[in-house]
Amino acid sequence: MSPGKTLATSSRVLRQLRHDPRTIALILLVPSILLIVLKYAFQAEPQVFNRLAPMILGIFPLTIMFIVTSIATLRERTSGTLDRLMTMPISKLDFVFGYALAFSLLAFLQASFVCAITLGFLGVTVLGGTMPVLVSAVLAALLGISLGLFVSAFATSEFQAVQFLPALIFPQLLTCGLFVAREHMAKPLQWFADIVPLTYSVDAMKQVTAHASWTGNLTRDLVVVLGFAAVALVLGSITIRRQE
Amino acid sequence: MGTAIRIKNLSVTLAGKKILNDITVDLPEGHIIGLLGPSGAGKTTLIRTLVGRQHITEGSATILGHLAGSALLRSEIGYMTQSPSVYLDLTVRENVRYFAIMTGQTGRHADELIKQVELVDYAGQLVGKLSGGQRSRVSLAVALLGRPKILVLDEPTVGVDPVLRQQLWAMFGQLAGHGTTLLISSHVMDEAGRCQDLLLLRDGRLLAYDTPDGLITRTGTKTVEAGFIKLVGDKT
Numbered sequence: 001m002s003p004g005k006t007l008a009t010s011s012r013v014l015r016q017l018r019h020d021p022r023t024i025a026l027i028l029l030v031p032s033i034l035l036i037v038l039k040y041a042f043q044a045e046p047q048v049f050n051r052l053a054p055m056i057l058g059i060f061p062l063t064i065m066f067i068v069t070s071i072a073t074l075r076e077r078t079s080g081t082l083d084r085l086m087t088m089p090i091s092k093l094d095f096v097f098g099y100a101l102a103f104s105l106l107a108f109l110q111a112s113f114v115c116a117i118t119l120g121f122l123g124v125t126v127l128g129g130t131m132p133v134l135v136s137a138v139l140a141a142l143l144g145i146s147l148g149l150f151v152s153a154f155a156t157s158e159f160q161a162v163q164f165l166p167a168l169i170f171p172q173l174l175t176c177g178l179f180v181a182r183e184h185m186a187k188p189l190q191w192f193a194d195i196v197p198l199t200y201s202v203d204a205m206k207q208v209t210a211h212a213s214w215t216g217n218l219t220r221d222l223v224v225v226l227g228f229a230a231v232a233l234v235l236g237s238i239t240i241r242r243q244e
Numbered sequence: 245m246g247t248a249i250r251i252k253n254l255s256v257t258l259a260g261k262k263i264l265n266d267i268t269v270d271l272p273e274g275h276i277i278g279l280l281g282p283s284g285a286g287k288t289t290l291i292r293t294l295v296g297r298q299h300i301t302e303g304s305a306t307i308l309g310h311l312a313g314s315a316l317l318r319s320e321i322g323y324m325t326q327s328p329s330v331y332l333d334l335t336v337r338e339n340v341r342y343f344a345i346m347t348g349q350t351g352r353h354a355d356e357l358i359k360q361v362e363l364v365d366y367a368g369q370l371v372g373k374l375s376g377g378q379r380s381r382v383s384l385a386v387a388l389l390g391r392p393k394i395l396v397l398d399e400p401t402v403g404v405d406p407v408l409r410q411q412l413w414a415m416f417g418q419l420a421g422h423g424t425t426l427l428i429s430s431h432v433m434d435e436a437g438r439c440q441d442l443l444l445l446r447d448g449r450l451l452a453y454d455t456p457d458g459l460i461t462r463t464g465t466k467t468v469e470a471g472f473i474k475l476v477g478d479k480t
Contacts (some may be wrong), residue, residue, distance in 0.1 A: 004345065005345060005346060008345040008346070009342075009346075012331070012334070012338070012342045014336055015338055016331060016333045017332055019334065019370060037316030077464070079327070079331075079332075080325045080326075080327050080328075081266060081329045081330065081331060082375075083297060083329060084323065084324060084325060084329040084386070085346060086297065087295045087296060087297060087318060087321065087323045088318055088343070088346045088347050088349065089315070089318040089348060089351060090320050090346050101385045109347045177456075213391060242296065242313070243296060243297060243313055244292075244297060244298060244299060244300065
């Protein structure tokens with residue numbers, strides 16, 4: 001691996017995005033607009049919105065980065081550019097980390113923007129403060145990026161890649177504690193929720209909302225999320241083959 | 245003159261089908277070698293095998309003394325895929341400079357190659373906005389990065405107008421003059437006359453390896469195309 005080639009790959013991915021301002025605008029604005037809608041949907045029950053909003057701050061970056069990354073890397077696989085890169089003197093990790101770094105930066109911008117709207121304009125209060133919210137959101141995004149990179153290997157078209165969102169992320173969304181408290185779910189679903197990463201990402205946001213200090217559970221949640229992200233990235237680099 | 249590429253009893257099987265069947269040939273250094281054959285003959289598979297992207301089922305391919313796929317060869321072979329494998333949402337300069345870093349080259353070298361393929365006027369334009377011929381020149385510039393000893397070009401003149409085709413072949417001639425070995429696939433037979441050696445491929449088998457004149461004399465025909473058709477007829 002070479003830091004120069006990793007950084008060059010990140011900056012290339014960001015340049016591609018810069019030539020596509022509409023995508024950047026969508027990535028930055030859509031989550032904020034949806035949260036504003038949610039606030040007024042719950043206008044009769046502001047305390048419910050206050051409980052839900054931070055959890056959603058952990059879910060948006062994951063889902064959006066999942067789609068963006070899986071499409072971007074699928075394009076790279078199908079357009080022949082990955083084919084060409086694999087005949088060049090670069091490490092597969094330069095490619096994978098290059099992508100992870102570029103989209104993490106984008107995710108950081110997105111998270112900062114949504115947090116500013118949610119915690120500022122929409123008046124949501126979290127006892128833990130802004131910093132842990134941002135950290136949790138960016139780690140959730142990194143998880144989305146890594147999973148997207150990994151699953152793009154199993155899709156041969158954009159249509160398939162997009163379907164991985166309902167197939168892989170929605171089940172986690174339904175059981176993560178957003179819609180119903182996890183302990184009220186059927187036992188098998190509780191077991192399922194215990195072994196999938198989105199649960200920990202959402203739990204991290206719950207911890208930040210409810211506790212003024214950094215809790216042990218928050219550390220555990222973030223370590224689990226980071227662990228899943230790292231494993232998915234390594235698996236993603238394995239799915240890229242030098243030879244077919 | 246040394247041997248640049250040594251192919252020995254090479255077979256490649258994909259999904260139970262033999263795409264390349266027992267090919268043996270030595271290709272000399274500093275030549276332009278045309279890889280000809282109808283579509284489906286196995287040209288692209290042979291090219292992908294030589295650049296190390298395709299697993300070999302049987303036999304071997306050695307390039308500059310190293311087995312195909314060896315990491316050492318990644319800096320020695322320039323590869324241009326059939327579709328222009330460059331980023332459509334980047335400018336010409338951004339593309340060539342990115343791949344320059346990937347091959348350990350400088351930005352200045354990238355700019356020189358943009359000049360060499362005559363795209364200086366388009367350097368700041370998005371590749372997605374360029375014509376097919378211009379896109380393949382961007383792809384060619386990337387293949388030329390680092391001035392590799394071996395250039396493997398998969399149908400570089402598809403969709404290119406006659407004037408530019410002329411210029412490209414002149415450039416290939418110059419490169420060979422400086423000692424570069426070029427393996428160029430094409431299904432346009434009239435390009436065969438510009439090559440020093442011809443590899444004729446059909447149904448995964450090597451039909452003939454000869455010079456254009458040798459092929460014409462041997463088959464008693466007037467053109468490479470007629471010679472090729474005669475050879476195919478004799479075998480079936």
